[in-house]
Amino acid sequence: MKRINKSKYPRDVVAYFLLLISGFAFQSTAAFAVDDINDDRQVTYAGDVAAIINENCVVCHREGGIGPMELTSYENVRPWAPLIQLRVANREMPPYAYDHDIGNQNLQGDWRLSQDDIDTVVAWVEQGSLMGNPEEMPPAPQLKNVDAWNFADQLGEPDIVLASVPIDVPANGNDLWDKHFIDSGISEDRCIKALQVKPRGDAKSVVHHANTYFAEIAEDGSVDRKPVTEYAMGKWGEIVPEGVCRTAFADSMIQWDIHMYPGGLGGTAPNAVIEDNVVELGIWLHPPEYKASISQDLASYQLDQGDLFIPPHGYAMTQGFHSFDHPVRIDSFQPHGHLRMNAASLEIFYPETGKTELVSMISNWSATWHHSHLFEQDTAPLLPTGAVLVTKQWYDNTSDNPNNPDPRQWVGWGQRTADEMSHSWIAISHLTEELYQELAYERSQREQSNLPSGD
Amino acid sequence: MTIRQIGIAGVMFSFLVAGLGFAQQPTRLLRPPPPGGLPVIPFMEGWYANDDGSVTVSFGYHNRNEDDIIVPIGEGNRIEPLLLDGMQPEIYYSGRHTGVFGVTVPESMLEDSIWWYLKTGDLEELSVPGGLGSEAYELDRRARPQGSVQPYIWFSDDDDDRGSGPEGILASDVITVSLNESVTIEVQTEDPSVRDPSNPLFAKPLDTRVIWYKHQGPGDVSFSEHHSTPFDTGPTRSTRGMIPVADSRVIVPQGKGPARVNAIFSEPGEYMIRARLDNWASSDSDGLDQCCWSNAYQRVRVID
Numbered sequence: 001m002k003r004i005n006k007s008k009y010p011r012d013v014v015a016y017f018l019l020l021i022s023g024f025a026f027q028s029t030a031a032f033a034v035d036d037i038n039d040d041r042q043v044t045y046a047g048d049v050a051a052i053i054n055e056n057c058v059v060c061h062r063e064g065g066i067g068p069m070e071l072t073s074y075e076n077v078r079p080w081a082p083l084i085q086l087r088v089a090n091r092e093m094p095p096y097a098y099d100h101d102i103g104n105q106n107l108q109g110d111w112r113l114s115q116d117d118i119d120t121v122v123a124w125v126e127q128g129s130l131m132g133n134p135e136e137m138p139p140a141p142q143l144k145n146v147d148a149w150n151f152a153d154q155l156g157e158p159d160i161v162l163a164s165v166p167i168d169v170p171a172n173g174n175d176l177w178d179k180h181f182i183d184s185g186i187s188e189d190r191c192i193k194a195l196q197v198k199p200r201g202d203a204k205s206v207v208h209h210a211n212t213y214f215a216e217i218a219e220d221g222s223v224d225r226k227p228v229t230e231y232a233m234g235k236w237g238e239i240v241p242e243g244v245c246r247t248a249f250a251d252s253m254i255q256w257d258i259h260m261y262p263g264g265l266g267g268t269a270p271n272a273v274i275e276d277n278v279v280e281l282g283i284w285l286h287p288p289e290y291k292a293s294i295s296q297d298l299a300s301y302q303l304d305q306g307d308l309f310i311p312p313h314g315y316a317m318t319q320g321f322h323s324f325d326h327p328v329r330i331d332s333f334q335p336h337g338h339l340r341m342n343a344a345s346l347e348i349f350y351p352e353t354g355k356t357e358l359v360s361m362i363s364n365w366s367a368t369w370h371h372s373h374l375f376e377q378d379t380a381p382l383l384p385t386g387a388v389l390v391t392k393q394w395y396d397n398t399s400d401n402p403n404n405p406d407p408r409q410w411v412g413w414g415q416r417t418a419d420e421m422s423h424s425w426i427a428i429s430h431l432t433e434e435l436y437q438e439l440a441y442e443r444s445q446r447e448q449s450n451l452p453s454g455d
Numbered sequence: 456m457t458i459r460q461i462g463i464a465g466v467m468f469s470f471l472v473a474g475l476g477f478a479q480q481p482t483r484l485l486r487p488p489p490p491g492g493l494p495v496i497p498f499m500e501g502w503y504a505n506d507d508g509s510v511t512v513s514f515g516y517h518n519r520n521e522d523d524i525i526v527p528i529g530e531g532n533r534i535e536p537l538l539l540d541g542m543q544p545e546i547y548y549s550g551r552h553t554g555v556f557g558v559t560v561p562e563s564m565l566e567d568s569i570w571w572y573l574k575t576g577d578l579e580e581l582s583v584p585g586g587l588g589s590e591a592y593e594l595d596r597r598a599r600p601q602g603s604v605q606p607y608i609w610f611s612d613d614d615d616d617r618g619s620g621p622e623g624i625l626a627s628d629v630i631t632v633s634l635n636e637s638v639t640i641e642v643q644t645e646d647p648s649v650r651d652p653s654n655p656l657f658a659k660p661l662d663t664r665v666i667w668y669k670h671q672g673p674g675d676v677s678f679s680e681h682h683s684t685p686f687d688t689g690p691t692r693s694t695r696g697m698i699p700v701a702d703s704r705v706i707v708p709q710g711k712g713p714a715r716v717n718a719i720f721s722e723p724g725e726y727m728i729r730a731r732l733d734n735w736a737s738s739d740s741d742g743l744d745q746c747c748w749s750n751a752y753q754r755v756r757v758i759d
Binding site: 339409418 | 592656744
């Protein structure tokens with residue numbers, strides 16, 4: 001039997017790149033319709049594209065970044081231009097998979113390019129990927145340290161940083177789950193403003209997930225725990241909406257639950273031993289006097305785990321439902337799966353009207369980018385009592401799935417990267433009936449005021 | 456139930472799983488699967504690279520039916536090449552059962568195509584490949600982050616020949632017993648896992664557990680507790696709701712000592728009993744995480 005490399009994933013990425021590049025020769029110029037770019041206008045790197053690349057790509061595609069190639073100058077962008085064109089045109093890069101033409105589009109931390117930017121990049125490549133006038137070149141971006149906290153620009157450094165106990169991760173072998181406790185140092189209940197979990201250095205490519213819990217340990221060894229936050233590969237972080245309190249509980253331990261994948265996943269997988277693997281939890285807190293009338297929590301909404309089966313060389317789709325006995329607001333949505341999962345959606349079914357609303361559709365989901373889609377507070381889905389969350393997830397266990405390690409296998413629920421899951425992490429603001437009515441009224445008023453006069 | 460509990464417990468109150476392209480189900484189900492009539496799914500759990508160049512493949516299964524399923528070894532339950540056949544179970548208990556047996560593939564056969572075929576009743580034959588495959592399925596015997604390793608299990612007569620892991624150990628002798636005569640089967644166990652006592656979960660050594668199963672044989676096997684190692688009757692739960700826990704289970708205090716069981720057989724013939732020793736009380740050991748447990752197999756010949 002032929003040995004298939006686990007790091008097939010990163011190598012596939014390279015192979016995929018090569019395939020795309022080679023395949024590009026067969027792409028006709030008609031493959032990319034660029035309606036908004038005047039054919040008479042010359043699009044150049046210096047005048048048009050550099051700003052887009054600097055703004056959206058360089059954060060990862062830089063020395064020491066997680067992108068597989070640097071894109072910091074015309075000289076190192078130019079050889080990749082056909083691939084960049086394809087990936088941008090297909091909305092595969094920047095890596096924020098979220099369908100752009102359906103559902104709630106008002107997201108915080110949305111990495112997607114505007115259609116204008118996409119058209120500009122496509123036209124630049126169509127026209128020969130020219131440098132243009134160097135005097136039009138925008139200044140080089142001021143890049144943060146690659147290990148900087150994602151919310152540092154807007155929130156400063158975290159108020160609390162909690163590091164996991166270092167552990168060496170081998171270059172190969174079975175997935176590992178490191179579950180240990182550390183002191184939180186939190187001496188009074190506080191409201192959380194934002195959270196980020198950050199694997200240090202090479203740990204980024206081997207840490208599949210790193211969940212944290214406020215934990216209390218009973219004498220019999222049982223653990224009562226409440227989620228602090230969830231991290232999965234590629235996740236940016238969480239911001240708690242204003243006026244909402246997600247509690248950091250006093251006098252609790254923090255339990256780390258870190259799933260590691262020896263060898264790593266993604267373009268920078270080291271396939272080597274990583275010594276002293278550490279994951280950090282950064283917590284930004286509101287001031288002690290901060291008060292909020294809405295409480296938020298984060299929870300996993302999941303199928304019965306024994307009911308996920310994907311046949312060899314086949315497909316599967318799961319669907320699950322949940323409703324609350326009180327009104328809620330959905331603040332974020334983050335589907336979770338592994339290498340066979342390739343799409344997910346969130347819908348709301350309103351029993352009183354019989355209507356279903358599609359909130360989010362992610363038709364090109366990837367296990368290397370677990371985004372928590374943060375809805376803008378003013379348009380985050382408001383659910384009356386009894387409305388039903390409907391989550392759907394799709395799986396491809398065929399060889400057409402470039403992430404698939406072995407399409408011959410039956411795949412069931414399991415924590416390993418090679419197994420599968422079907423759940424979503426959803427941050428919920430819990431509302432009273434009065435508060436729900438108040439928020440719904442404010443929205444209707446806002447919508448009325450935004451209507452053109454005469455409507 | 457508090458709001459938070461509702462959220463955390465937020466298990467979907469209904470579910471549907473549609474296996475598209477699920478060859479043995481030509482209809483597309485729009486409801487939860489029925490309690491019976493479903494094929495047992497064979498799983499290749501993963502593979503271990505051995506020092507001698509051979510590879511040990513761990514196999515398990517999932518029986519989604521409420522009832523146990525019998526599939527005798529033969530045309531409907533075989534491993535090819537047949538040189539590797541023989542250790543797979545003939546009884547498939549309801550639920551998910553990981554690492555029920557292992558097959559060691561010698562280095563000279565690593566290029567061969569190795570498959571386990573399983574046919575449930577009149578349903579379509581299912582199969583799963585073994586051998587050296589994707590590294591995503593590579594397993595290892597190193598200590599887990601909190602120190603758990605595969606525990607040792609062996610038969611009293613073979614103190615120097617300890618087994619560990621899914622492939623475990625097969626008793627060198629065959630116990631012969633008369634029909635309806637009770638026989639005592641005994642294993643010795645030791646969990647060598649080294650854990651940090653400063654971790655509040657490991658302040659004292661963890662107990663381990665032996666569960667007795669019929670593995671092969673033509674008739675029923677009734678297990679009853681042996682007075683020296685009584686069955687555990689305390690509260691227990693299945694692993695993540697998927698791996699059920701049988702009544703015939705013995706707790707081994709502090710992870711070292713014997714486990715015994717009495718067995719009576721309903722029909723004459725050749726049987727195999729499996730003892731599964733696990734240390735799943737540890738936070739880094741779990742059947743669905745593919746570590747840490749070990750199997751021991753005892754052949755029993757039942758005569759009239």
